[in-house]
Amino acid sequence: MLSTMIKRLMKGNEGIVPEDIHRRVETLKNTCNSWGYNEWGYSLDWIKRYMTIGQWLNTHYFRLQPFGLEHIPEGQFMLIGNHSSQMAYDGMIITTAVFNNTNPPRFVQAMIGTFFAYQPLYSVLMPRIGQISGTPENCQRLLEEGKAVLVFPEGEKGGGKTFFNRYKLMKFGEGFMQLAQLTKTPIIPFAFIGGEEMVPSFSRMEFLGKMIGMPYFPLSPTLIFPLPTKCSLYFGKPILFEDDPMDQKAISTNVDKVRTVIQQLIQQGLQARKSIFF
């Protein structure tokens, strides 16, 4: 059934796209030209397929349970949370979950590593589904346009952490906080549970990663086919920081505050989880 669905999606058969997703994606039409492309590079047709696959995986494969979606505000916001799953499956799960479960639908654009732009196929796929190269300038522009942005402040160190460090938050970058203060953007902290077990990695194999232009290459048996872990998403309340964006001390303090909230949400999620797979 899944292979038939993928084949039909690749052929561009929109019959496979549920009516609800079709209607939701059409709300982005005013941001696109008559070919269905936005200037940032995303395409309505690609997003329909992406959201369809994401919804199927969220509902049937990962059986995602989102909590706290009512905290998602109108206008611009930043989703800040823990990174996991080696191949950015968490980014797909989070962006599709928010898009398919909010009214009006909020299209979240993830800030991804610039190394994706060097990779064949990824360099096409990522922009077409709305994921943007994570430079501060890009993030600031999106926020100033009133868009929703997903940032993993742990960066690739979080996404590529080994199974032995699961659910341990790595060091946070501070750029997101400066941009949040500069653009007066509320931060929605979140915790994603289940990502660490779907692609358990036992080594980062950085030497191999460097050979193909990536920061790491996870040693994991489930890299291509992640395990069907039961996932949950916990969104916290929006936090607005109004300090001077040039005040480095305030930025560091605020980053620590957000990190603490995320850590608490992770603990809450892990305690509420009954089993990894059920």
Added chain:
Amino acid sequence: MKTIAITGICGTHGGVLTERLRGKYKIIGIDHKAWTGPKPDHVTFVQGNLRRRVFTNVLSQNPIDAVVHLSITKHFNMPLTTIHELNVMRAQRIIEGCIKYNIKKVILLSEHTVYGALPNTPMWLKENAPLNGSRYFKEYASSITADLMFTELFWKAPELETVILRPVNVLGPKTRGLINSYLKLNTAPIIFGFDPMMQVIHEQDVSHAIELALQEGVKGIFNVVGPGALPLSVLAKESGLKQIPLPLPLASMMVNYLFKMRKFPFPETALSLLQYTLCIDGTDFKNKAGFYPLMNLEETINSLTNK
């Protein structure tokens, strides 16, 4: 009526600009090529080598209000030294002449290619972005040098109203821009796994931008952005170009061969333009000169079908 001097008037932009400025300015055109076809009444044509005295002669014999420098070569199959000499020496003569004869305004038509297409830059480059265009595309270095020589004028000759326009990929039936020439091929290689976004502008809009830049008080470096952007694959489809996806090493080899055979518009060093997105932010020009493209995206793309 004001008088302007246009260098490289026999090139594609010169022709379109001349038509646009009919009845608004008196034009003295300079080019090393001969004028072909009927010459409009408002144009006085002088044929000569810009690197010699022809330009200063024109300035000394005529009351010129502004100079528009369009003469930046895109014939990349010439030896590097020749390209360098043409672009840099011409720029030097123009700059020297403008300062010596107290010209009020000088406009250089540069390109957004000066920024270079790189994978790790922000999506929207502003005018203050570093000029990385020759990192791989060494044949383009002299165009960047010319751009920088004109940039120096902002402090060398602050009383001179210098305008540097950096338009995105120009499309149109006449223009010889890199991407326009690529899209006018029937079959061409593309790099497998890459499909960059391309901002486009119609050649008529570039002339419109130059006309706005001629306004008194407009001064600075400006990105000139058209009605939108599309992936290269869509542009190719619209223009009827059949693309052959090849891995980068193979594409480089093929482009290298085709370029030597004069069947491809740019060398393999410029392949990053087909690989990575190069988009610029044109807000400044909109705010300071009131520029809006006259042609919409459909009209701009339709100009591709006139192969």
